[in-house]
Amino acid sequence: MGFDGMNCPNCGSELPHAVTRAKMIACEYCESTVLLEDDALKTAGTKGVMAEEPSLFVLGRELHYRRESFLPVGQARFSYAQGWWDEFWAVDGGGEGVWVSVDEGEIAVERPYEIDIPLRPDRLKLGATVSLNGETFRVTEADHATCTALRGEFPETLHVGQTYDYWHLSGPMGRLVTLEYADGEFAASEGVWVDPYLIRSENAQA
Numbered sequence: 001m002g003f004d005g006m007n008c009p010n011c012g013s014e015l016p017h018a019v020t021r022a023k024m025i026a027c028e029y030c031e032s033t034v035l036l037e038d039d040a041l042k043t044a045g046t047k048g049v050m051a052e053e054p055s056l057f058v059l060g061r062e063l064h065y066r067r068e069s070f071l072p073v074g075q076a077r078f079s080y081a082q083g084w085w086d087e088f089w090a091v092d093g094g095g096e097g098v099w100v101s102v103d104e105g106e107i108a109v110e111r112p113y114e115i116d117i118p119l120r121p122d123r124l125k126l127g128a129t130v131s132l133n134g135e136t137f138r139v140t141e142a143d144h145a146t147c148t149a150l151r152g153e154f155p156e157t158l159h160v161g162q163t164y165d166y167w168h169l170s171g172p173m174g175r176l177v178t179l180e181y182a183d184g185e186f187a188a189s190e191g192v193w194v195d196p197y198l199i200r201s202e203n204a205q206a
């Protein structure tokens with residue numbers, strides 16, 4: 001069961017083919033995002049306006065980094081105090097979903113992460129150290145962000161206008177843990193910063 005052969009509940013257009021087991025997809029023809037829940041489709045919200053910016057990351061164009069490949073299939077844009085960044089939902093060479101965070105030249109690849117201790121937002125101050133799963137991290141960024149636009153498909157429900165708190169925790173060897181806090185709950189992902197100069201596009205004009 002998926003979005004294949006199904007139509008947008010708002011405008012009736014055929015929904016795009018979903019590459020992953022998507023839970024949410026943005027209609028290409030109207031302003032709607034569409035949620036798949038219990039094998040039924042419903043309108044989740046609006047997809048917002050994605051201002052076009054030149055980027056190495058384009059939905060449907062595979063990228064290579066070292067021995068890994070990533071096919072971006074969803075793009076979520078977030079605004080924060082310093083501007084905005086994109087989170088690309090991508091399928092890796094093993095068929096697993098990963099998030100690729102792109103803030104100008106700063107790129108991180110992240111996967112879901114289980115937190116082994118209860119956390120409190122008020123303890124996560126800039127510069128504080130946090131021990132997670134036996135590793136020590138330092139809080140290097142603490143801010144809040146608002147989702148402003150969505151395109152493509154996603155593994156979870158995202159809403160334009162939704163605001164949440166987030167923290168970047170930096171660990172040894174370029175390790176990164178991102179914490180998000182919304183509606184009283186933490187979500188975490190772990191990953192590494194990647195060197196943008198080592199990313200190769202399928203049809204790059206080198």
Ligand SMILES: [Zn+2]
Nearest residue numbers: 008011027030
């Ligand atoms: Zn539609």
